[in-house]
Amino acid sequence: MxxxxxxxxxxxxxxxxxxxxxxxxxxxxxxxxxxxxxxxSSNTSASSSPTSAPTTTADTTTATSSTTTVPPTTTTELSSAETLLPNGHIRAMGYIQQVWDAGGVNYLRIDYADMLTGAEADAAAVEAGLIEPGEHVDNDYFIRNVNPLTRDFLVSPSVSITTETYDGVVQRIITWEQFRSFWSPSPPTGAEHMHGMPWWIERDGPQVVKIEEQFLP
Structure with missing residues (x-):
């Protein structure tokens, strides 16, 4: 027990x-x-940020300004400064701002203006504040340029170019290379003023086939 x-x-x-x-x-x-x-775990992979922003397409729409430019036209709609000729060509006057070639193709950039005469010229000058009502513009013409839009056009390889004041010669036929030299840093003698003159262009569709200097008295 x-x-x-x-x-x-x-x-x-x-x-x-x-x-x-x-x-x-x-x-x-x-x-x-x-x-x-x-x-x-120390080797856990975090989601990393992309090294670059995703590709986006910018809105290429541009507001009207002094630098607004319309690319080479593909439309037959006329602006208020253009006139349809009997042969189907379109004619307009303006100030050519630039001439160049790219890829073997010639181009020009123009700012359209209105060449007014008579009572229409007087009225436009009064509206611009340059003369008083009842007065008349000098030499019976007035150039109105109120639209800042510029336009780019193709230029035909066989374009016809005529000047009125180049080196004091009227109705002078020149080449495209001579014409382009007017906008160079060193224009030819007698052509120093040519880049500032108004010019008439005549185009067949989107292509300029004729360029003529507007003589100003």
Whole structure:
């Protein structure tokens, strides 16, 4: 009976020791049950920003200004400064701002103006504040240029060009290269003023076939 009681006590001590060990292993710091936190991996790939902005198409619409330019025309609609001739060509006068060639094709840029005479010239000059009502413009003409729009046109390889004041000669036929030199940094002698003169252009569709200087008294 004594041996049985001793074995019971021994088993009880062993059981308590095991229970104590389990309790210590199952607790975190401070005796709080341990948990496993989710830790992000150091090699996790974040979504990176693109190195360049996405390609977009800019609105190429331009407001009317002194630099507004219409590209080579493909329409038959006339502006108020243009006249349709019996042969189907279109004629207009203006100030040529630039002449150039690109890829073997010749171009010019023109700012249309209105050549007015008589009562119409007087009325336009009065409206512009240059003369008083009842007065008359000098030499019976007035050039009105109130539209800042410029236009680019193709120029025919066989374009006919006539000047009226180049080097003091009237009705002078010149080449495209001579004409283009008027807008160069060093125009020919007798042509220093030519880039500032008004010019008539005649075009067949989108292509200019004739250029004539407007003589001013």
């Amino acid at each position: 004594r041996d049985i009681r001793q074995r019971y006590v021994l088993l009880t001590v062993v059981a308590l020791a095991i229970a104590s060990t389990i309790a210590v292993v199952g607790c975190g710091p401070g005796g709080v049950p341990g948990t496993t936190a989710s830790v992000p």
